[in-house]
Amino acid sequence: MPLPTPNLYPAFNIVRLSHVELAVTDLAKSRAFYVDTLGLQVTDETADTIYLRAMEERGHHCIVLKQSDHAEARDLGFKVFSDEDLDKAEHFFKAKDLPVEWVERPYQSRTLRTRDPHGIPLEFYSRMDRLAPIHQKYALYKGVKPLRIDHFNCFSPDVDQSVAFYNELGFRVTEFTEDAETGRLWAAWTHRKGGVHDIAFTNGLGPRLHHVAFWVPTPLNIIDLLDLMATTGYVGNIERGPGRHGISNAFFLYIRDPDGHRIEIYCSDYQTVDPDLEPIKWDLKDPQRQTLWGAPAPRSWFEEGSTFAGTEPRPSALAASPIIAP
Template sequence: MDFNVMRTGRAVLHVTDLEASRAFYDALGFIETASDDENIYFRAIEDFAHHCLHLKLGDIPAVETISYKVGSEECLDELHTLFVDHDRNVKWMEKGTQVGIGRTLRVEEVSGMTIEFYFEMEHVERMMQKFHLHKGAKVQRIDHFNCAVPDVDKAYDYYIHELGFKCSEFTSIKGSEHIWAAWLHRKPGVHDVAFMNAVGPRLHHIGFWLKDPMSLIDCCDYLAAAGYRDSIERGPGRHGLSNAFFLYLRDPDGHRIELYNGDYYTGDFDNQPIEWDLDDPARQTFWGHEAPDSWFNEASTLLDLNGNVVPVSEPKLAKIKPNTII
């Protein structure tokens, strides 16, 4: 069944120092829509919706939920029926209980992550032509989530066969029938969510779209000049997988942000997934340089529907890092 999941929508992150987080995301070029003593709501330059990133003051860095926009209120009810029928824990968040967003459905999905679906979000001013306010990376919009899960096959099967996602690219291991990582989409780009084999469930990163590759360079210059040089974890570079330019950053609490531009159209019905071998050195970085160990080993803690830390488990596939010879 197609539940008309449209795209990646927003993330809700817990941070331990709201002012430090405000300064960091402001340096990337996010627009602050609203805030109070315990919350900041950021949007990107193209957004007419209230926010794509909600930062909440918390005791520990954690991910409260990642969210997807759907095409109607009825889709929320249909998704509720699906998850209840599959014995998943669910929670309605009624309109008025969260700032800027309507009724939402939160679910502990098949990998144990708390995900959220919504239709309605308050409209605000687009900032596309407020060029005097554009700075840092000039972030345009939210693009995707990347999730570390212990069983990629299970996540892949559920999102493809139950939620109506499609696969653009995937990574396999020679001699194995299992998928090591998969890039799944609803919008006609490379992905709205990716799953990769790792200790999990955890959130590896949130990807944000930039207007052009030069914005990655502008961001590096801006961050270095503003005192955030140590926040740059990986890149800039070009992925083989997705063909996109990338820059990975760590915010003050260690949440990983990818700045991203340049993937390709996947909307044709007969678009076929591209397969990569895990040990292909062009897969993760087309230009050849390796990702640091932190990129494979570190990710953000998730919270369940009751606000408790989600326990993690070892991945089904023992191999969690490519063998890459430079």
């Protein structure tokens, strides 16, 4: 199916992705992973919740960890340009017969909660509490030295439908994988902020959260993290990489937190600000699509993900399969 024409004037203005809430089963173990190993900064902490931000971020949090009896992904958060855009968003989602509610969120202005047509829980806000900058407080840098949250990737049961819907929200496709036999999308990378993606969609049982990615300064920081994880009890949490993606050209590493939530460590993609930038097409069977160096991903990367709260995943509509590592 052809890509939709980019919508440069959407019904409301999304600036970028902002944050995610993850339910975890052992808050102390998760704290050790995200704070002591990855190097995220604690901005608030209670008996059942930890708020974290990365080194360049001025907003209060980019990840919220919530103690729970089972692990799951909760709302994906996006920042909009103004309060007026929140009202426009409410009208947009109501017109689509999608659920809408106004919710209270600590450290955020009024927040609109909804779901996309496949059931991914979303929330939108225009203002988050600002914190003092710490990007030049180098004594705080540790772990992989995470600078900012970069993107979400979600399994979708119908990538064409996902792309069409988020295109209405103003997300523009930068790169995509097409199944040669059917002409349907197998995966697509879409953005608002001018990088390769704010949210991407991969064909599979879904919706589920595939991963959350953090931008780091250099590939050498990823090597440092691998050495740290390999000698502090986390060698089994290393899933894939390091490597360089064909798609996005980014240097990457995929790891799993103590509950299995997948985290990508990511750097070195490219700018996509121009509104008339042509998307790059990849064939599903191209061995350089996954990794420029030709190494395929393991089966777990295509089959495992975090379920979203309140949403039952369903099988994908497209049966095509990529190259999988033996």
